[in-house]
Amino acid sequence: MKDKIIRFLRAKNIEIPANDNEIINLFLGVLIVGKIDYWLEWSFDFIVNENPKTPFEREWSEEAKKDKAFRIIFAQLDSESKTQLKKLLRESIEGIVFSVLSELNEDYWKINLDSKNMKGTANENGDLHTDLWKWIDLFGENKEKTDDL
Numbered sequence: 001m002k003d004k005i006i007r008f009l010r011a012k013n014i015e016i017p018a019n020d021n022e023i024i025n026l027f028l029g030v031l032i033v034g035k036i037d038y039w040l041e042w043s044f045d046f047i048v049n050e051n052p053k054t055p056f057e058r059e060w061s062e063e064a065k066k067d068k069a070f071r072i073i074f075a076q077l078d079s080e081s082k083t084q085l086k087k088l089l090r091e092s093i094e095g096i097v098f099s100v101l102s103e104l105n106e107d108y109w110k111i112n113l114d115s116k117n118m119k120g121t122a123n124e125n126g127d128l129h130t131d132l133w134k135w136i137d138l139f140g141e142n143k144e145k146t147d148d149l
Contacts (some may be wrong), residue, residue, distance in 0.1 A: 001115035014137065024113050024120030028128075029135030036093055037141045043089050046070040046083050094136065101129040 005027050006016055014026060045053070050071055056064035077085065104111070104123065111122040122128065 001113075002118035005118065014138070020118065020120040021122070024111075024118075024122045025131060026135075026138075027113075028111065028122040029131060030139050032097060033135045033139040036097060037137070040090060041141075044086055046078070047074045047085055050075045052080070072090075094132070098129050098132050101132055105129055120142060 002020075002023075003069070005023060009016060011021070012030060014105055015073065017023060026055070038044070041130065044047060046067070050066055052071075058064060074082070084115050109123070111128070113122070123131075125131075
């Protein structure tokens with residue numbers, strides 16, 4: 001497992017620390033920031049693009065109708081409104097994650113990875129909520145996209 005995590009981190013051009021707890025912390029950070037980026041990218045697509053990247057096979061499906069409704073509404077916004085909406089989405093999603101991590105820190109829950117050849121604690125220092133900002137700076141892919149309209 002340790003080799004798999006190290007390969008995963010190296011593939012993202014992340015320097016591998018010597019301490020296993022730091023490796024686990026970075027791994028958790030990459031996973032969390034990756035999910036934040038995924039959902040921001042998904043949301044930003046509705047705001048920026050009037051049409052989906054690939055057309056729906058069934059235009060009558062509930063998913064296609066929901067997609068179209070989002071795009072019609074967001075297409076009416078001016079550039080500044082779109083920028084502010086993207087900022088609001090970013091702050092909301094990051095705020096939710098920050099709040100969850102703060103709750104874990106408050107009672108000092110341990111987030112441990114314990115596999116056959118890798119053991120470590122992601123929140124050894126009890127600062128997961130502040131680690132979030134470090135992780136976003138290190139791994140975030142959508143930070144600049146908030147202002148690129």
